Amino acid sequence: MDKKQCNTSQDPEVRKGPWTMEEDLILINYIANHGEGVWNSLAKAAGLKRTGKSCRLRWLNYLRPDVRRGNITPEEQLLIMELHAKWGNRWSKIAKHLPGRTDNEIKNYWRTRIQKHIKQAENFQQQSNSEINDHQASTSQVSTMAEPMETYSSPCYQGMMLEPFSTQFPTNNPEQYSSCCTNDNNNYWSMEDIWSMQLLNGD
DNA sequence: AAAGAAGCCAACCGCAAATAA
DNA sequence: GTTATTTGCGGTTGGCTTCTT
Secondary structure (H helix, E strand, C coil): CCHHHHCHHHCCCCCCCCCCHHHHHHHHHHHHHHCCCCHHHHHHHCCCCCCHHHHHHHHHHHHCCCCCCCCCCHHHHHHHHHHHHHHCCCHHHHHCCCCCCCHHHHHHHHHHHHHHHHHHHHHHHHHHHHHHHHHHHHHCCCCCCCCCCCCCCHHHHHHHHHHHHHCCCCCCCCHHHHHCHHHHCCCCCCHHHHHHHHHHCCC
């Protein structure tokens, strides 16, 4: 199979990069009228100079009306950690258990937040291990389990992470997490804006 | 106030699986 | 059964924003 045929990104007609408001509206309108279909033909039929892949991604990760945007709640965070412990990097599988969240969002969240905290905790653990080992070495000859931690092991990160992690939320009041959700969408426009415009268009 | 670093997230890429012809 | 096309997934990157010095 020729991937270049499939991925028409070399075609000068194909747009890449951030979506414009106009493109979003076209896609929303088209799907509202015709439903999701074969993405490649949908892109053409809608008159979008995007690949089907790009349209699908945009729709699933951003434009769908049921996409929840904003901060991951502590409950969701817990769930993500549990499910990741169970399944590893199966983001789409994990996302299915978090209504309104996309695999991309969860993946980003994991990589930027949780992984960072795991590393910090590992360092902390290693430090305290070596301190303990130093202490033991100086006091006795008993052998220790001073092996470095693996990349991470699921059962232990759950216990070890939650305490230090929770203290790093911007606020101590969990209710504020959900209420501040709409404040971080300043990039372009809010989905509410787009959907209300879509409604104004009469579709 | 400016510059550089770090954080964050939308979007792209490549691959594999599923499906259609 | 084979080939072509589409879909879905996970990894990665580019660029914008925020923080720190």
